[in-house]
Amino acid sequence: MGxxxxxxxxxxxxxxxxxxxxxxxxxxxQRTLNPDGYSANVTAWRHALSLxxxxxxLSQGANANxxxxxxxxxxxxxxxxxxxxxxxxxxxxxxxxxxxxxxFPVQTxxxxxQSVFQRSWSGxxxxxxxxxxxxxxxxxxxxxxxTLPKGQYVLLENVEAATKHFNDIMTEHTSxxxxxxTKSQFYNTFASDLIPGQRLSxxxxxxxxxxxxxxxxxxxxxxxxxxxxGVGDQTGITEDDKxxxxxxxxxxxxxxxxxxxxxxxxxxxxxxxxxxxxxxxVSALAALRQKKxxxxxxxxxxxxxxxxxxxxNKIEQAADNVAIVQxxxxxxxxxxSLNAQVGSADKVDAVMDELRDRVADTDELTAILxxxxxxxxxxxGEIDDELAAMEREAAEKEEEKEAEKAKDKMDRIPEVPxxxxxxxxxxxxxxxxxxxxxxxxxxx
Numbered sequence: 001m002g003x004x005x006x007x008x009x010x011x012x013x014x015x016x017x018x019x020x021x022x023x024x025x026x027x028x029x030q031r032t033l034n035p036d037g038y039s040a041n042v043t044a045w046r047h048a049l050s051l052x053x054x055x056x057x058l059s060q061g062a063n064a065n066x067x068x069x070x071x072x073x074x075x076x077x078x079x080x081x082x083x084x085x086x087x088x089x090x091x092x093x094x095x096x097x098x099x100x101x102x103x104f105p106v107q108t109x110x111x112x113x114q115s116v117f118q119r120s121w122s123g124x125x126x127x128x129x130x131x132x133x134x135x136x137x138x139x140x141x142x143x144x145x146x147t148l149p150k151g152q153y154v155l156l157e158n159v160e161a162a163t164k165h166f167n168d169i170m171t172e173h174t175s176x177x178x179x180x181x182t183k184s185q186f187y188n189t190f191a192s193d194l195i196p197g198q199r200l201s202x203x204x205x206x207x208x209x210x211x212x213x214x215x216x217x218x219x220x221x222x223x224x225x226x227x228x229x230g231v232g233d234q235t236g237i238t239e240d241d242k243x244x245x246x247x248x249x250x251x252x253x254x255x256x257x258x259x260x261x262x263x264x265x266x267x268x269x270x271x272x273x274x275x276x277x278x279x280x281x282v283s284a285l286a287a288l289r290q291k292k293x294x295x296x297x298x299x300x301x302x303x304x305x306x307x308x309x310x311x312x313n314k315i316e317q318a319a320d321n322v323a324i325v326q327x328x329x330x331x332x333x334x335x336x337s338l339n340a341q342v343g344s345a346d347k348v349d350a351v352m353d354e355l356r357d358r359v360a361d362t363d364e365l366t367a368i369l370x371x372x373x374x375x376x377x378x379x380x381g382e383i384d385d386e387l388a389a390m391e392r393e394a395a396e397k398e399e400e401k402e403a404e405k406a407k408d409k410m411d412r413i414p415e416v417p418x419x420x421x422x423x424x425x426x427x428x429x430x431x432x433x434x435x436x437x438x439x440x441x442x443x444x
């Protein structure tokens with residue numbers, strides 16, 4: 001297998017060895033013979049192309065795209081398998097993906113006025129579209145070579161993955177100052193964080209910004225300024241947004257200048273030391289003078305930077321105050337609405353008076369009902385006598401049970417046989433020797 005084919009076989013479950021013959025074959029006839037198999041093959045190749053792009057394996061160089069697929073003849077050769085050759089239905093995969101709104105020509109995507117999720121003619125399955133075109137005598141997609149439609153196509157699967165990562169990052173940034181960017185700030189902030197292990201190109205960022213604003217409604221974007229939407233934000237880019245973006249842009253530039261000056265100061269100090277080592281006092285003094293000027297400039301830049309950061313903090317504080325006041329206004333409105341439902345204080349007093357009257361009526365009725373039941377009170381003495389009788393009966397039954405248990409134990413004791421006694425010569429058995437014990441027991 002080629003490099004890409006080998007990668008898919010190892011990293012994509014749909015490209016297991018048993019499936020490779022069907023995936024690399026011309027499966028266009030299955031559109032009618034086996035629609036499920038046909039759909040599975042198209043989906044497998046679509047996901048494979050998205051996976052390869054997300055790993056940076058379809059384009060190289062500084063302008064390598066991750067969200068955009070560049071279709072050209074070299075792609076077929078790169079996807080070639082040593083055993084099964086080049087994929088024979090890749091053009092159909094692209095056409096079906098475009099028809100299913102899973103891929104879009106880049107310019108069509110960027111210039112579209114409506115969301116890609118709205119149904120249109122492009123959403124009609126290719127099978128239906130192909131039948132219509134065949135009836136018109138224009139094309140028969142099931143015959144002839146499967147020509148690859150060359151060009152650049154947006155991979156919606158990768159765009160949605162980048163959008164998810166963007167949302168995850170922005171959940172940690174709630175202040176308005178953190179949610180406003182210039183386009184260059186947005187690129188520098190997010191280009192390396194949205195697709196693991198890859199850096200988005202400028203073309204990728206253009207596609208992503210279009211998707212986030214038009215299709216997802218997550219951001220406000222006017223081509224220059226981006227604001228991630230928050231609760232209570234106004235529609236569209238405001239002058240406040242432009243001012244915040246400008247302040248952040250100036251802050252970044254001043255920081256960059258300060259970094260350059262710091263590096264320049266270190267360089268001049270090193271030059272002065274080298275000049276002294278060469279006994280070149282003139283060069284050393286010149287380097288020290290330049291260093292002193294650079295230090296003064298750096299001090300000014302740091303002072304400016306401190307002012308900018310303080311201003312940014314004040315803006316964030318003011319934005320928080322606005323949010324707090326808006327929340328308090330909303331709460332005041334809720335309280336006013338609820339109080340209006342309750343009514344005036346006089347109405348509440350009247351309701352409480354009526355409630356007290358109803359409670360008093362209830363207590364009076366309860367007392368009357370209690371008096372009516374007193375005449376039918378039960379004699380407590382009779383109850384006590386009945387309880388004593390029941391206790392005696394229970395005690396007698398318990399004694400009978402104990403007696404039966406004792407008798408049962410006695411019956412279970414075996415009789416001990418009498419042992420024969422030897423008579424001493426010259427002595428006769430005492431007439432009381434056998435019965436003395438028994439008599440004694442009876443006497444006791």
